[in-house]
Structures are given as structure tokens and as C-alpha cells.
Amino acid sequence: MDSALPSASANASADKPLVLDLGGIGDAPLRLIGGKALNLGKLLAAGFSVPHGFCLTTVAYELAAPPGLDALAAELDALGSGAGEASGTVTAGTVAGRARALIAEAPIPHAVDAAVRAAYAEMGGTLPVAVRSSATAEDLPFASFAGQQDSYLDVVGADAVVEAVRRCWASLWSDRAVAYRSANGFGNNDVGLAVVVQAMIDAATAGVLFTANPVTGTRTETVVNASPGSGQAVVSGAVNPDQFVLETASGRIQRRTPGGTEPRRSPGVSDQRLQELAALGDAVQRLFGAPQDIEWAVDAGGKVWLTQSRPITTLYPLPEAAPDDAAGAAPATRVYLCGTLFQGLTRPITPMGLAVLELMRNNKGHWRYVNPGLRMYVDLTAVLRSKSGRAYLLRMLPLADGRSGAVLPALLEDPRFGVIKHRFLQSLRQGRAKRGLPRPARRAGGTENSASLGLFLQLLPAMVRPAFRPAAELRRAKSYGKQLESWLHLAEPASPAQRLEYTEQILSRTVNGLIQATLPGPSVGYIMLAVARRLLRGIAPPRELEAVLRGLPHNITTEMDLELWHLAVSIGDDPVSREEFLTKRPEELSAGYLAGQLPPQAQAGVRGFLARYGHRAVAEIDLGMPRWSEQPDHILGMISNYLRVEDPEQAPDRQFARAAELAEDRIRSLVDRTRVRNPWRARALELSLRRVRQLAGLRELPKFYIVLVLGEMHRQLLRIGADLASTGVIAAAEDVFFLDFDELRVGLRGADLHGIVADRRRLYDIELRRRRIPRLLLSDGTDVEAAVMAKAPASGGLAGTPASAGTATGRVRVILNPVGAHLEPGEILVAPSTDPGWTPLFLTAGALVMEMGGVISHGAVVAREYGIPAVVGVPDATTRLRTGQTVTVDGASGTIRTEP
CATH class of the missing domain: 3.30.1490.20 (ATP-grasp fold, A domain)
Known part of the structure; x- marks a missing residue:
């Protein structure tokens, strides 16, 4: 032309x-x-x-x-x-x-x-x-x-x-x-x-090819869909095409899936043509620098035409290369576990949030972390290639996340991850030598090895103390909070540079002491639970111990939720406040509170609640997330939900009291049955279970105090952000959370940071919309669970990991974000995952269903304590279940049954 x-x-x-x-x-x-x-x-x-x-x-x-x-x-x-x-x-x-x-x-x-x-x-x-x-x-x-x-x-x-x-x-x-x-x-x-x-093009054969596997994410595979005639039929789904999966580098065909209705129909393309298409796709990918979705057609003369090429935008980002792989021509495949999901988070973490997690990790040990998709992943390769590491993963991973545990055997059978003698310790030593210590850890003084060893030695005697004096341990752990609040104080007036230095140093000054003050108590509580489990061998199954954990006292998150309930009761007693909360949306209530314009009783009550808990947030381990004190939408929405509880027996404080009574009844029953066997054994069991009740509830306290520290860091960074925004370095105060500490130092010297922030906000917004997060990710982009499911026969059942016994029938309420969420009393809460910011919803939920998690994940533990049935690790629960459906959740069998 x-x-x-x-x-x-x-x-x-x-x-x-x-x-x-x-x-x-x-x-x-x-x-x-x-x-x-x-x-x-x-x-x-x-x-x-x-x-x-x-x-x-x-x-x-x-x-x-x-x-x-x-x-x-x-x-x-x-x-x-x-x-x-x-x-x-x-x-x-x-x-x-x-x-x-x-x-x-x-x-x-x-x-x-x-x-x-x-x-x-x-x-x-x-x-x-x-x-x-x-x-x-x-x-x-x-x-x-x-x-x-x-x-x-x-x-x-x-x-x-x-x-x-x-x-x-x-x-x-x-x-x-x-x-x-x-x-x-x-x-x-x-x-x-x-x-x-x-x-x-008068096409004899046409179709689509993907230069990376769009289902599993594997970047080393090419997927070809082909059908006789026009490619539009393949794109539109009008025909069921032949599908081929090839290893891109070699052109070897790994899987063939015939299309059409005739099972013996000959494929529309030859092996030679498939290899030609794979090579062509690879060349196109190199041209554009990213995996491509390519439409192609072959004319009657055998010539291949490209009619379209677009990027594959659904692939999960690749982890950054390991330091010891960068120089090699063929780096080994590595395995990463998503730590973010273990914390109950499906959303991305802000860049500043990741920077702070990096500071916290540097105090903890030698593991290598990467952050693809703005989420935290830990490198498990060395563990997987160690015999003892494999045994540990097989024991612990199913407890933490049932879905990860279910696909772990596939990794153990993969020859790329075969056992290498002494690989685990050797890898840690090599990784430590190559990486060295980051600047913040060096500035804090000492080495990771000496700090970790010293902390361990200090905790050993502290673990004995709670077993003999639990009441004193409770006082010690809680009094630490008052000391911590006094330490979290920066003398005013302070310059932005002083605020930045103070903020960056907070963690190094507080985390080790915080752990020493708060970790021994709950650790002994759960050790005593293990002792009780052993004492009950041959007398009662471990499942019966679940009731002992219900209605635990001294749980700071439970106390927070019950305080919120009592606040809702007081607001409900005031007709003007009640009307306000039942007729306005959470964001309207939030605007009214921040302007000081809620009815007086509600304004004072909310102010008092936020004075103690305002440093908390949904996804609170991310420093960049707004705290409740600055955006109380979530809390005010929960109050509106609580005001809709009409049945006194569904009141959260009544339910919690019943759960505590059930726990006491179960302790008496277990001790009585044990006494029949051996009175001394019964006394040991009773002591163990009493220590469980006295100490296990403290498990939320370390995180509560860490989040208190994060809340102060967040507040100081916002002050810095306001200064930078006033000088035009960034557009808004909240932009500081899309920078790291070094970049903020540059900004304080006047550098324009608008471009950096805009790029990171764009990436963050993309990741916010991502629904599927690989729990186990290979360095070639493979989502291990997706790869295993692609080879497994389809299952129509809806099941997961049993997490909290009991059954409940109710209407489904799918909630992807708890902020502003509406949950009627008795409804079945279906969520991707949960963290402490979700727990106010638990108090009125009939049952909990989560896509993520295992029996020791946060949502499962809290559900057991609150006494609501729970099934976790249910694949695609938020899409397979729909709001308004009636289902029965069986927390003992791990099943969800749809009711007519």
C-alpha cells in the first residue's frame, strides 16, 4: 500500500x-x-x-x-x-x-x-x-x-x-x-x-498465543490456542480451540488439549508450526519487552500473519533476582512464600510500609525477602532443599495456611528443589555474607547474630516467670504500654529533619524491649496448651481443647471490640445519636465526627474510644494505612451495624460471656475425666488449662504495641508530608507513604518528588484491583497453586480447612473491605482474609468463611475465641459465594453447603 x-x-x-x-x-x-x-x-x-x-x-x-x-x-x-x-x-x-x-x-x-x-x-x-x-x-x-x-x-x-x-x-x-x-x-x-x-487474511488456521502462561503465570511457557478458519472465533469464544503448552526455549510441547466436539479430531497445526509460533511469539515479546497476547493467522500459502499484539496485564509481577543468581547465565528457580497473606492482608503495602517492614526484618534474622506486587514474600528455597526444612514445612505450613499446605507436596516432588545436604544453614551463611547489614541496622549498633542470641537468652528466664506468677506477668505486660507511650514522645517544636530522624529510629529503640515485655506470657500460655494436649492423650481428642480458648480474658483486641459494643449501646440509648447512626453512611458520620458535629453523646463516646484505639487501622501493619483517628469510617460503620442487633441473646457481650462459661465447663469436664485415670495427672491438667486461660489471651498484646509504635510513626510522617506539600515537593501530605526514608531526606533538601509518587501510586492502584495473589510463587512467575489446580480435575464442592467447630445457617455477605461494610446480625461473613481491623464484624457474624488462612491464622483463632463456626482456605470463596445466598457453614468438617 x-x-x-x-x-x-x-x-x-x-x-x-x-x-x-x-x-x-x-x-x-x-x-x-x-x-x-x-x-x-x-x-x-x-x-x-x-x-x-x-x-x-x-x-x-x-x-x-x-x-x-x-x-x-x-x-x-x-x-x-x-x-x-x-x-x-x-x-x-x-x-x-x-x-x-x-x-x-x-x-x-x-x-x-x-x-x-x-x-x-x-x-x-x-x-x-x-x-x-x-x-x-x-x-x-x-x-x-x-x-x-x-x-x-x-x-x-x-x-x-x-x-x-x-x-x-x-x-x-x-x-x-x-x-x-x-x-x-x-x-x-x-x-x-x-x-x-x-x-x-483468508485464514486456513488462526488463533491466539500467549508468550507466558496466563493461568499459571509461568514466563518460560508459551500457550497456543488454534482453530481452523478465522481467529475471531477463538477470541470470541465461539469455538473450543485446540490448546498447546510449549516450553519456549526448546519448543518442546508439554501438554496438548484437543478442542471441538470430536475427541479424535486431528490438530489444526503441526508440531513444526507450533514451534514456529512459539519462536515468533518470543521475538515479539523481546520487541515489546514484556509478555504478549498475540492474535495470528496462517493463510492458504502457509504464511503466518500477526493481526494484533497486546501486553498480558494479568500476570503477577516477577520477584527481583536473587543476588547470587544475578551473575549466572541460568539462575536456579527459587520459591517464595507470601508473608503478607499470613498477616491476613490481600491488599498491597505502601512503599513506606514496605520500608518499615524492612527495618523490622533486619532486627529479626537472615531470611531473604522480596516485594513483588508490593507484597512481602520470603525466600523458602533453602528450607525446601533441606531435609529438616521440609519436615518443618510439612508440619507447620498446613496449620498457617491450608491451601499452601495442600500444594506443598507438588514442590517437594519437583526435581528443581531436590534436597541438598546442609543446604539450609549454608545458604543462610552465604546470604548473610553477600548481603551485609543495611544502613539502618548498622546505625542501631551491634550485629544481627549477637542481637538475636542476646534476645533469645533474655527470653529464656522470662518464660519461666509467667508459669509461676501469671498475675504479675499480666501487670508487667500491660504496664509496659504506659512506659511505651511515654517513650513515644518527640519534644516540640521539631524540624522536619528531626521528625524524620526520630521516626526512623523508633523501631530500633523499642522493638526488642517490646518483645521481652510482652512475648513470654502468651508463649507460656500456648506451651501450656500443648502440655494439656499431651496430658489428655487417650482421654479426650485434641479437638475438645478448642472450647477452652473461647472467651479468653486479657485479649486486647477482644476488649477493644467489646468496648466498641458498649459504645454502640450508649449511643443507642440516646435517640438523637441513634437516629444519626441509622440514617447516615459511615463516610458522612466520619465527616461529622472530624468536624466535631456529631450529637454530643456520640461525639464524646467516639472521642474516648479513639483516644485508646485510634492508632489502629485496617491492614494496620502497613504504616501507610490511615489510622482510625484520622479516618474513623470503619469504626462508625461498625457502631451502625451493632445498633441493628435487636435480639438480646445476640448481643456480643452476652455471646462472649457464654463462650467463657463454655470454656469453664469444658475445663471441669476434662479434669473430671482425667481424675478417673490419675488424680495427679488431673491436677497437672487443671493447672495447665488455668494458665492457658490466664495467659493465652495476651497473644494480641505484642502486635497491639507494635501498631502503637507504627501509629506514632504514621503521625510524624504526616507532619513531614504536610511540610513537603506546603513547599511543593509533593502534592499532598499522604504522598510521603509512597516514598522511603532516603527519598524523604532528598525531598527535605527541595528535590521534586511528584514523578516518583505518581509512578508508585499508579502501581499501587493496579495492585489494589488484583484479586488473586499467589501464596507460593516461583521466580519464573509460576503461581504454584494455580499450576497444581490446572492439572487437577475440576471439583464442584466448596470446602476448606476446618477452623472453628459448630454449624450456622444464614445469608451470605461477601465483604472485600471492612471499611463501611454492612453486616446484619447472624449473616455469614465471607472475606478474602482478615486482620484485627476486621474483628468488630466477628461479634455479630453467624459464621466466617475466608479464602486464606489455616487453623493458626488470625481469623481462625479469633473465630474460635468468639465461638463462631469458621472455614478458612476456601479457594475463590468471594466469587463462588454471592451476597444473599443462604448457606450452612460446618466449621468441624470444613464445608459450606448451599441451601435451597
């Missing part, structure tokens, strides 16, 4: 043309030609076979956009943000429909019509073409918009091409495209649409 397309009469200007030849796009900006055209132009420039054609630029769309479209786009943005009216007759769908109707009825400008017709005439005037949308928010590294706008195939004739162009423009406002933009944070006024017109 001649690239000298009409420009004088049909083009708006030389720098903003209406039409560009695909072969001459060159460095045209994304805003002019859209993602699809841009990628096709790059393929052509690199010498790949791409059907010839032209691009009608976004200038044409802007000229054709009818009056009123901008107003509708603004209305859609308001609806998407929640600021508009999303009920009644005004919905995103109705507004989008009006936008499509405007485009369908508006005349196409003469210059645009003439440009399309002239360019099509250059192609021959009667050639069948494909007319495809190319949006400016499409085929981006972080959002593909695959299938959101329309394409039209086998279009013949100028009139038909012009009409297909109009329909492509209208598809920018389809319900699915509008919803996708809203979900991915794109404004409706921020996107434009170009249109690609290409010659059709």
Missing part, C-alpha cells in the same frame, strides 16, 4: 492527521493512534508480517464527537466515583446508552468521511477489511481493555467501512467499556478512539 495517503483536504493538520498508513506510523503518540495501532506499527517497523491498512486517528473522533458527549462523560465519572445518583432511573448503563445514541445520530464530518473513503480506495476499494477500535486507554502495560471496544470483520465497500467506523466510535461507550474504565481508574473524558482498517 502506498503510504502517501490524502493529507491536504482530508487531514486536519500536518502534526495531527486524520489518517496514517500503518507502515508509516513511526513514533506517532498513543493519544493520536491508540494502543492497537501503535503496536501494529511497531510490529511492521520491526519486519513482522502484518496485514496492510491504515489508522483513522483520534482527531477524527474528536471532530465527530457530538455536543453533549462531554457532559455525559462527566456524569459517568460522577456515578463511577459514587458521587452521582446510582439508583432509580439514573445508572451508568442508561447514561452510556445516551452517549451511544448521540454518536449514532450525529452526522460524520465531511473531512472525516472523505479521509476514510480515500484511504479505503487506496486499498483497492472492494477489499474485505477488518475495522477495529484502537482506544488511547487500550493495550497498555497495566490495562489491556481486551474486547471492551468492538471490531467488525469482512467489511466490504466504502459505505460499509464508514458505518463500521461509526459503530467503533459508539462502542467506546458500551456498558462493558464504561464499567472497565471505572474499575481501572480511567476518566471517561480522558480517552479517545482511533480506528484501524486492515486487509482481511
Whole structure:
């Protein structure tokens, strides 16, 4: 095709043309030609076979956009943000429909019509073409918009091409495209649409190939879908294609999955063709520098054509290379475990939150950590390749996370992770020598080895103390909190530089003392639980001990939840406050509280509660998360939920008291049964169980105090952020949480940090939308659980790990974020995972179902203490269960049964 397309009469200007030849796009900006055209132009420039054609630029769309479209786009943005009216007759769908109707009825400008017709005439005037949308928010590294706008195939004739162009423009406002933009944070006024017109390939075979496995995430595999005829049938799902998985480097075919309805149908592509496609895909991936989703077609003469290439945006980010792998030509595959999920977090952690976790880790030992996807992963490779390490993982991993434990055997059988003698200790020593100590740890003084050994030696005698004097241990642990609060004080006035130095040093000054003061008590409590389990061998099954942990006293998180309940009761006793909380949304209540405008009784009560617990937050181990004292939406929403409890027997304090009574009854029963066997054994059992009741509840105290420290760090960093924002270094005070300490020092010297913050916020927002987080991740990107499930037969059951005995039948309430969540008393709480910020919901939940966790995970432990049935580690529970369904949760068998 001649690239000298009409420009004088049909083009708006030389720098903003209406039409560009695909072969001459060159460095045209994304805003002019859209993602699809841009990628096709790059393929052509690199010498790949791409059907010839032209691009009608976004200038044409802007000229054709009818009056009123901008107003509708603004209305859609308001609806998407929640600021508009999303009920009644005004919905995103109705507004989008009006936008499509405007485009369908508006005349196409003469210059645009003439440009399309002239360019099509250059192609021959009667050639069948494909007319495809190319949006400016499409085929981006972080959002593909695959299938959101329309394409039209086998279009013949100028009139038909012009009409297909109009329909492509209208598809920018389809319900699915509008919803996708809203979900991915794109404004409706921020996107434009170009249109690609290409010659059709008379395909003998066509399909799609992925240069990384889109299901498992493995970057070393190519997946090819193929079917006879047009590739559109494969893309649209109209046919069931043949599927092949190849090892990219060697071209070896690893799996074949025939498509169609005939089980013996011969494949549509030969092995040689598959290897050619894998090599072609690898070359395209190298061109774009990222895994690609490529549409291809083979014509009757056997030539392979590429009709589209876009980035695969759903892959989980790769971990950074290990230091000892960087120099090697073929680095060994490594295994990483997601520590973030073990903390009950599915969301990403802010960059400052990760920096602070790094400081805390440096006080703890030698493990190597990486942060792909802004989540914390620990390198388990050395443990997995050690005989003793394997035994430890097999024993502990199923308890911490049932789903990780279920796929662990697959890793143990993988020859890449075979046992190497002394590998574990040797790897730790080598890793320590290569990494050295980070600057903050050096500045704190001493070495990790001496600090860890010293802490261990100090804890040993402290572990004896609680066993003999539990009451004194309780007083000691709780009095430490008052000392800690007095230490968390920076003399005012302080400069931003002084605040930064103070904030960075807090952890090194407090964490070891905090552990010494608070860890012995709960540790002895759970050691005594293990002693009791041994004393009951042959007398009672371990499951009976679960009731002993219900209604535990001295649990700071339980105390917080019950205080919140009592606050709700006092607010409910005041008619004005009650009406306010039952009629307003949490964010409205929050704004009223922060302005000091809640009814007096409610204002004073909330202020008192936040004076003690305002340093807490949802996902509170992330320093960057807003504390309840600055955003109390979550707490105020919980009060509104509690006010809806009408049955006195469902009141949380009554339920907690019953749980404590059940625990005492169970202790008496177990001791009586043991006394029949041996009176001395019964006395030892009773002493053990009493110590469990007195001390195990303290398990939340170390974290409570750590979060108190984090709350002070958060407050000081916000003060620094306000100073930086006032000088224009960053846009808002909260931007400090998207920087690290060194960058803040640079910012205090006046450097502009807007660009760094913007890039990190973009990544953070992408990760916030990610639903599936690999619990076990290989360095080649493989999600181990997904890989195991891909090979396993499909199961229709809904089951997980039994975590808290009992059964409950109720309506499902799927909650992805507890902030502002509404949970009716007795409803079944279904969540991805939970941390202490979720626990106020537990007090009125009928049962708990979680996608993450094992029997010792936080949600499971709290559910047992509160006495509600719980099943954890249920794959895809938040998508397989729907709000409003009625289900029965059996916490003993680990099953969820749907009721008619």
C-alpha cells in the first residue's frame, strides 16, 4: 500500500492527521493512534508480517464527537466515583446508552468521511477489511481493555467501512467499556478512539498465543490456542480451540488439549508450526519487552500473519533476582512464600510500609525477602532443599495456611528443589555474607547474630516467670504500654529533619524491649496448651481443647471490640445519636465526627474510644494505612451495624460471656475425666488449662504495641508530608507513604518528588484491583497453586480447612473491605482474609468463611475465641459465594453447603 495517503483536504493538520498508513506510523503518540495501532506499527517497523491498512486517528473522533458527549462523560465519572445518583432511573448503563445514541445520530464530518473513503480506495476499494477500535486507554502495560471496544470483520465497500467506523466510535461507550474504565481508574473524558482498517487474511488456521502462561503465570511457557478458519472465533469464544503448552526455549510441547466436539479430531497445526509460533511469539515479546497476547493467522500459502499484539496485564509481577543468581547465565528457580497473606492482608503495602517492614526484618534474622506486587514474600528455597526444612514445612505450613499446605507436596516432588545436604544453614551463611547489614541496622549498633542470641537468652528466664506468677506477668505486660507511650514522645517544636530522624529510629529503640515485655506470657500460655494436649492423650481428642480458648480474658483486641459494643449501646440509648447512626453512611458520620458535629453523646463516646484505639487501622501493619483517628469510617460503620442487633441473646457481650462459661465447663469436664485415670495427672491438667486461660489471651498484646509504635510513626510522617506539600515537593501530605526514608531526606533538601509518587501510586492502584495473589510463587512467575489446580480435575464442592467447630445457617455477605461494610446480625461473613481491623464484624457474624488462612491464622483463632463456626482456605470463596445466598457453614468438617 502506498503510504502517501490524502493529507491536504482530508487531514486536519500536518502534526495531527486524520489518517496514517500503518507502515508509516513511526513514533506517532498513543493519544493520536491508540494502543492497537501503535503496536501494529511497531510490529511492521520491526519486519513482522502484518496485514496492510491504515489508522483513522483520534482527531477524527474528536471532530465527530457530538455536543453533549462531554457532559455525559462527566456524569459517568460522577456515578463511577459514587458521587452521582446510582439508583432509580439514573445508572451508568442508561447514561452510556445516551452517549451511544448521540454518536449514532450525529452526522460524520465531511473531512472525516472523505479521509476514510480515500484511504479505503487506496486499498483497492472492494477489499474485505477488518475495522477495529484502537482506544488511547487500550493495550497498555497495566490495562489491556481486551474486547471492551468492538471490531467488525469482512467489511466490504466504502459505505460499509464508514458505518463500521461509526459503530467503533459508539462502542467506546458500551456498558462493558464504561464499567472497565471505572474499575481501572480511567476518566471517561480522558480517552479517545482511533480506528484501524486492515486487509482481511483468508485464514486456513488462526488463533491466539500467549508468550507466558496466563493461568499459571509461568514466563518460560508459551500457550497456543488454534482453530481452523478465522481467529475471531477463538477470541470470541465461539469455538473450543485446540490448546498447546510449549516450553519456549526448546519448543518442546508439554501438554496438548484437543478442542471441538470430536475427541479424535486431528490438530489444526503441526508440531513444526507450533514451534514456529512459539519462536515468533518470543521475538515479539523481546520487541515489546514484556509478555504478549498475540492474535495470528496462517493463510492458504502457509504464511503466518500477526493481526494484533497486546501486553498480558494479568500476570503477577516477577520477584527481583536473587543476588547470587544475578551473575549466572541460568539462575536456579527459587520459591517464595507470601508473608503478607499470613498477616491476613490481600491488599498491597505502601512503599513506606514496605520500608518499615524492612527495618523490622533486619532486627529479626537472615531470611531473604522480596516485594513483588508490593507484597512481602520470603525466600523458602533453602528450607525446601533441606531435609529438616521440609519436615518443618510439612508440619507447620498446613496449620498457617491450608491451601499452601495442600500444594506443598507438588514442590517437594519437583526435581528443581531436590534436597541438598546442609543446604539450609549454608545458604543462610552465604546470604548473610553477600548481603551485609543495611544502613539502618548498622546505625542501631551491634550485629544481627549477637542481637538475636542476646534476645533469645533474655527470653529464656522470662518464660519461666509467667508459669509461676501469671498475675504479675499480666501487670508487667500491660504496664509496659504506659512506659511505651511515654517513650513515644518527640519534644516540640521539631524540624522536619528531626521528625524524620526520630521516626526512623523508633523501631530500633523499642522493638526488642517490646518483645521481652510482652512475648513470654502468651508463649507460656500456648506451651501450656500443648502440655494439656499431651496430658489428655487417650482421654479426650485434641479437638475438645478448642472450647477452652473461647472467651479468653486479657485479649486486647477482644476488649477493644467489646468496648466498641458498649459504645454502640450508649449511643443507642440516646435517640438523637441513634437516629444519626441509622440514617447516615459511615463516610458522612466520619465527616461529622472530624468536624466535631456529631450529637454530643456520640461525639464524646467516639472521642474516648479513639483516644485508646485510634492508632489502629485496617491492614494496620502497613504504616501507610490511615489510622482510625484520622479516618474513623470503619469504626462508625461498625457502631451502625451493632445498633441493628435487636435480639438480646445476640448481643456480643452476652455471646462472649457464654463462650467463657463454655470454656469453664469444658475445663471441669476434662479434669473430671482425667481424675478417673490419675488424680495427679488431673491436677497437672487443671493447672495447665488455668494458665492457658490466664495467659493465652495476651497473644494480641505484642502486635497491639507494635501498631502503637507504627501509629506514632504514621503521625510524624504526616507532619513531614504536610511540610513537603506546603513547599511543593509533593502534592499532598499522604504522598510521603509512597516514598522511603532516603527519598524523604532528598525531598527535605527541595528535590521534586511528584514523578516518583505518581509512578508508585499508579502501581499501587493496579495492585489494589488484583484479586488473586499467589501464596507460593516461583521466580519464573509460576503461581504454584494455580499450576497444581490446572492439572487437577475440576471439583464442584466448596470446602476448606476446618477452623472453628459448630454449624450456622444464614445469608451470605461477601465483604472485600471492612471499611463501611454492612453486616446484619447472624449473616455469614465471607472475606478474602482478615486482620484485627476486621474483628468488630466477628461479634455479630453467624459464621466466617475466608479464602486464606489455616487453623493458626488470625481469623481462625479469633473465630474460635468468639465461638463462631469458621472455614478458612476456601479457594475463590468471594466469587463462588454471592451476597444473599443462604448457606450452612460446618466449621468441624470444613464445608459450606448451599441451601435451597
